[in-house]
Amino acid sequence: MISKYRGNRxxxxxxxxxxxxxxxxxxxxELFELEMEHxxxxxWIYVGHDSQVPKVGDYYATTIGAQPVIMVxxxxxxxxxxxxxxxxxxxxxxxxxxxxxxxFFRCPYHAWTFRLDxxxxxxxxxxxxDGTGFADGHAARGMTxxxxxxxxxxxxxxxxxxxxxxxxxxxxxxxxxxxxxIDRSPVGKLEVAGGVLRYMHDCNWKMLVENQTDxxxxxxxxxxxxxxxxxxxxxxxxxAKKPMTVEIYAPFMSSYEFFQTMGIRVWDNGxxxxxxxxxxxxxxxxxxxxxxxxxAAYGEARAxxxxxxxxxxxxxxxxxxxxxxxxxxxxxKPIAANKxxxxxxxxxxxxxxxxxLERTVMYNRLINAPTSVVGHDDxxxxxxxxxxxxxxxxxxxxxxxxxxxxxxGQRNVVTDGTSEWQMRNQFRAWxxxxxxxx
Amino acid sequence: xxxxxxxxxxxxxxxxxxxxxxxxxxxxxxDLFTEDGHYWMPVEWGQTDPKxxxxxxxxxxxxxxxxxxxxxxxxxxxxxxxSRCHHMLQMPQVDERDDRERRYVTWTPLHYVESRAEEQxxxxxxxxxxxxxxxxxxKIRLKRVDLINCDAALGSIQxxx
Numbered sequence: 220m221i222s223k224y225r226g227n228r229x230x231x232x233x234x235x236x237x238x239x240x241x242x243x244x245x246x247x248x249e250l251f252e253l254e255m256e257h258x259x260x261x262x263w264i265y266v267g268h269d270s271q272v273p274k275v276g277d278y279y280a281t282t283i284g285a286q287p288v289i290m291v292x293x294x295x296x297x298x299x300x301x302x303x304x305x306x307x308x309x310x311x312x313x314x315x316x317x318x319x320x321x322x323f324f325r326c327p328y329h330a331w332t333f334r335l336d337x338x339x340x341x342x343x344x345x346x347x348x349d350g351t352g353f354a355d356g357h358a359a360r361g362m363t364x365x366x367x368x369x370x371x372x373x374x375x376x377x378x379x380x381x382x383x384x385x386x387x388x389x390x391x392x393x394x395x396x397x398x399x400x401i402d403r404s405p406v407g408k409l410e411v412a413g414g415v416l417r418y419m420h421d422c423n424w425k426m427l428v429e430n431q432t433d434x435x436x437x438x439x440x441x442x443x444x445x446x447x448x449x450x451x452x453x454x455x456x457x458x459a460k461k462p463m464t465v466e467i468y469a470p471f472m473s474s475y476e477f478f479q480t481m482g483i484r485v486w487d488n489g490x491x492x493x494x495x496x497x498x499x500x501x502x503x504x505x506x507x508x509x510x511x512x513x514x515a516a517y518g519e520a521r522a523x524x525x526x527x528x529x530x531x532x533x534x535x536x537x538x539x540x541x542x543x544x545x546x547x548x549x550x551x552k553p554i555a556a557n558k559x560x561x562x563x564x565x566x567x568x569x570x571x572x573x574x575x576l577e578r579t580v581m582y583n584r585l586i587n588a589p590t591s592v593v594g595h596d597d598x599x600x601x602x603x604x605x606x607x608x609x610x611x612x613x614x615x616x617x618x619x620x621x622x623x624x625x626x627x628g629q630r631n632v633v634t635d636g637t638s639e640w641q642m643r644n645q646f647r648a649w650x651x652x653x654x655x656x657x
Numbered sequence: 658x659x660x661x662x663x664x665x666x667x668x669x670x671x672x673x674x675x676x677x678x679x680x681x682x683x684x685x686x687x688d689l690f691t692e693d694g695h696y697w698m699p700v701e702w703g704q705t706d707p708k709x710x711x712x713x714x715x716x717x718x719x720x721x722x723x724x725x726x727x728x729x730x731x732x733x734x735x736x737x738x739x740s741r742c743h744h745m746l747q748m749p750q751v752d753e754r755d756d757r758e759r760r761y762v763t764w765t766p767l768h769y770v771e772s773r774a775e776e777q778x779x780x781x782x783x784x785x786x787x788x789x790x791x792x793x794x795x796k797i798r799l800k801r802v803d804l805i806n807c808d809a810a811l812g813s814i815q816x817x818x
Contacts, residue, residue, distance in 0.1 A: 414700055414711045417810040443733035447726045451719060464720055560810050565711065573709060580711040585720075589811040590698065590713040592727055595735035598813055 224250050228657045235650040237627075238619035238643070242608040245423040245616075251556040252285075253653065258537060259284030260379035261652045262488075263389050265539045265550060266290050268566070269298050269373045270410040276321050276335065280313040282552060283377055287311060288365060290375055291320075293335035300365040300377045301337045306358040324362065337362035372401050373409055382656045384488070392631055393490035396533035400543035402525045404568035405516035409546065412567035413580040417560060418589040422601035424538060424559040425649075427551045430597065431532040431540040432493050432641040434478035435620070437471045440600055444592040445471035463504070467582050470499035471593065481531060481636040485629075489648025491641035494531025495633050500544040501529040506574045516570075534641065536648050545579045549587065557605055563587035618642045661756040662788075662795055668749045670795045671763050671786055675744035678817050683725040686817075690718055691789065691796045698802040698818065713807065713814070728816075735815060740773040742816040749786075761788040761795075769818045781805040782818055 224230050224247070231253070234241040243250055264283045271279045272292040279290045280303055287303040289312070303311050305326040312324045312333075323340055324333040332340040339361035342348065353359055367378035369386040374397060376386065383389070401409055420427065430436065437445070448468035452461065482495030494500075513522035533541040538551040546568060552560040565579045586593045608616070621638035627647070634640050662670075670689075677686040690696075698713040707715040716724070727733055745768040753762035762785060769780045787799040802818045804811075 413709060414704075416700060416711060416713075417808075419810045419812050421812070439732075440734065443727050443730045443735075444723070446732070447730060448723045451723045451726060462719065464717075468723075577708050580709060584711045584713070584715060588700070588711070588713050590814045592724060595813050595815055596733070599735035 222249060223247070224253055226657065228654045231653055231657070232650055235646045236615075237624070238622050239615040239617050240646050242614050242616060244425060244646075244649075245605065245608055246556060248556045251423075251553065254553065255285040257380075257656050258649065258653050259286075259553070261383040261655045262537055263367075263369065263376040263378045263383075263386055264537075265535065265548070266300055266368075266375045266377050268409065268411045268564075269370060269375055271317060272298060274319060276319045277317070278313060278320055279317045280311075280315070283365070283379060284553060286379065288377070289313060291335055298368070298370060298375055299336055300368045300375065302363040302365065304362070305331060306339070306361055306363070307331050312362070333361050337364045371397060372407075380656055383652070389488055390490065390535070391487050393486045393488075393492075393533065393535060396492055396530055396541055396543050399525060399528045399530065400541065400546055400566070402517075403513075403543070403546070403571070405512045405570040408569040409566040410569055411564060413565040413576055413583065415565075416563040416583055416588050418563070418587065418594060418598075420559045420561055420598055420601060421557060422559060422598070422605045423556055424551045424553040425645075426601045426604060427549075427559060427561060428534060428536075428538060428540070428645060429618075429642050430601075431534050431549075432483060432491060433639075434481070434483075434493055434637050435475070436600070437478075437499075438473065438475070440596045441471040441593055443596055445469060463578055463581060464585065466503055467578075467585055468593075470502070473499065475637065478636045482633050483636050483638055483641050484631070484633050485641050485644050486631055488651075489536025489645045490534060491644055492530050492533035493636060493641075494529055495636075498529045498531035498544070500531065500542070503544075503578065506572050506578075509572050509575065512571060534645065536645055537652075545582050546575070547579060547583060547587075561587070618646065661759075662761065662790060664751045664754075667751050667754075667761055667763055667788060667795065670788065671749040671765055671784075672746060674786075674797070674800075675746055675767070679742060679744055681728075681742075681816075683728065687718070687721055687725060689795075689797050690721070690800075691791060691798050692718060694718060694797050694799065696721060696800050696802075696817070698804065698807070700807055702803075702808055704807075713804075713811075714802075724817075735813065738774050740771055740815045742772075743770040744818075745769075752785075759789045762786065763788065767818075771814060771816055773815070778812065778814075780814070780818060784818070 234244055267279050267290045275292050277292045289301045289303045291299050293299045305312055310326055310328045312326055331342050334340050365377045369376050445468045448465055452465045481497050483493050484495050485491045529544050540549040546566040548564045550562045554560055563583050565583050567576045618639045621635050626640055674689055696716045697707055700711055700713050747766040749763045749765040752764045765784045767782055771778050782802050782804045785801040788795055789798050
């Protein structure tokens, strides 16, 4: 079969127009495989948080695009990311998702062992390789490390290819969202906590990423859940304290004006965030004792500045969404053109009251679980889009809202909160990083 | 009912609870919970804490009410078409009974099928009912559902196991 896109830079670039993108971005399996080979190799992908591997020998097995990798604590002060295969026969070296291997990885097949930096430590009956040129081959080099790894204040990112941008250049000002989330701890430190929710989606991963800055859908798609929550709470007795659950649900029904005026900030390389001036997280009840801890740690002015920032959703292109005010990160793991695993992780603000983690964990459950009434309606519209795109009536997906021809090339701009500029920004970045190594 | 429920009455209660769900008589079902009752579906194997560890569901009566009202709503897109469910229970066992405190615990293995349009999904679970008696009626203080694959990457579960 002749490839439609492999090796065809022009055909790939032509899929992204100024105000529309071609349906093959969501449907075409060859294009998906090219995304794994290029887009997910040329960009910095979130691997995990170093609090998941606190002790030397601790590991966490995950994926970067389609690549199985291991994040491992190889010394007190460093974490490595290794491709998760034995150099001998290819056996994946970990069974569990996380654990501790001691001082060595040991393959369960032939007991080859590897140091925590991946280098080969031992091979049983090694004399069998004497005089075979073994030392010059791939196998002798051990487990292959991912060459570009960056730990940003505990958040470990990796880039598989040598091409692409350096970490700081790739993220630029977008790192301020991570900074704000981490600074919300009185000691400036986060830990993974509260468990992870994993929700399988039968749709393309980009639908989820686009939806993170889609502010014209909550009052429609989530009327059934958030609207019902508001109605149900109306029956509460006068003077009853509004529960945390209703505080979390109700803002999903905010008006168009609320979302217009919250603003969107658009950064380079596909990153951006909603909620410049306010967000659905702005009006949560204060947690007793927390502000005082922050003032003691940072001084009043700085504490206020940190907590007044209420960014809604920050997209770290290509496949992360971060919610700083509630310490939540969603990772959209691509499985196939029509299949995505959504992992929703939460973090404890070290040194802050437990009630903050309780709210974070509750938000995750109410919004991101496979049993979430909010998640159900999101997935329903994604699946209907995945099905509807098969229609030959129109091959293009529209991303035109508040488009202006002079937006290209503008940097670090704040715009109307209902603009689809950030979506266009993501697709421009998609074309850039897809074709960078072709 | 006499002042204390017999084991058989507790068993019949658990069986009837599943029947109400299968028939989607959800208003009657919600009435089975005490005012401070909870429905809990952990996400971790052997999970002990529903507050600082997330769950698939940890719902008080208000959240259950929202879920039930939502299923009836016109704008509930994920329920067009509607889901159906089927509970296949093993005989419930009465694990604990404390007549003085009116605390009863039953344990019920089950297979649960949820279907929607062309899709049908089978789940296996153990359900632990923490029951009490209020005004001469058996009520649920806590219904805990432990899915055998609680920590797997699941698709949507839209009704009640």
